[in-house]
Amino acid sequence: MTDARTEAGAARRGTETDDRSPGGAPTAEAAEPEAGAAEPVDVAVRERKAARRELTAAVLLVLAGAAVVLSVAGRTWAEGTALVHGSHIAVHASGNTINKATSALALLGLAGGLAILATRTVGRTLIGALIALAGAGVTVLAVQGARDTSAVDGEAAKKAAVEGVRAVDVSHAVWPWFAAVGGVLIVLAGLFVVVRGRRWPGMSNRYEAPAGRGAEVRRGTATNADLWNALDRGEDPTR
CATH class of the missing domain: 1.20.140 (Butyryl-CoA Dehydrogenase, subunit A; domain 3)
Structure with a gap:
């Protein structure tokens, strides 16, 4: 029974390792949802x-x-x-x-x-x-x-x-x-x-947005208003 649990745990760890690159970063397949964002x-x-x-x-x-x-x-x-x-x-x-x-x-x-x-x-x-x-x-x-x-x-x-x-x-x-x-x-x-x-x-938009909005936009967590404000400040939200 102990050997069966050990083998199952090793299989799960192997699956998680396969989903990541050697450096621990997600593989291209795992990153696909982020590309769509x-x-x-x-x-x-x-x-x-x-x-x-x-x-x-x-x-x-x-x-x-x-x-x-x-x-x-x-x-x-x-x-x-x-x-x-x-x-x-x-x-x-x-x-x-x-x-x-x-x-x-x-x-x-x-x-x-x-x-x-x-x-x-x-x-x-x-x-x-x-x-x-x-x-x-x-x-x-x-x-x-x-x-x-x-x-x-x-x-x-x-x-x-x-x-x-x-x-x-x-x-x-x-x-x-x-x-x-x-x-x-x-x-x-x-x-x-x-x-x-x-x-x-x-x-006047570029002078009204609070600091840190650009990073929020780049992380993909901003609303449409944040995206527009970032563009007014001269930032590229796609980077």
Whole structure:
């Protein structure tokens, strides 16, 4: 009976020894479950990279729209001729002369585009709505400016130094429509932020995570939030 128990114990010890490498580490077969644990981390990394690309695209869209609006706002949007004592005086009006709010709203959208880098979740959604409203305002004012003649009349009265003088042969340039396109870009960026902005990373995340999170992530015991925070700190959770 004693010999039977001794042989059984030796067989069990032999099985445990076979499952380990000569150095006592688990063999490749025993380590297979741990290899599968890296898959959620890889998914989190891909999602994080995609979110950063979306954030970059939204900021660039706002910057592009605001740049277009501001670059054409100072150009001549309308021009005409004032008749004063039989003489023809050329008059013109820029976008800022027609309505200064166009540039102001573009600057507001630009500031909002920078603000989405420093905000998160609900705050970022509100910023996105503000950006969209600013872009809509730019678009409306630009379309109105493409038909406006009152500013040219005002410039005619100033040059003639006579009240009631009106401009004739008024024509409009294409610049208001460029401004309208810029406004549409700002609107699209704002709506993009509203719809997708909650999942984008924030600029301040890397300063908020407690110490030791990186090791916890690498051990595979962290939650999805820990994985995202580790990426914000510049750590690679797959290592």
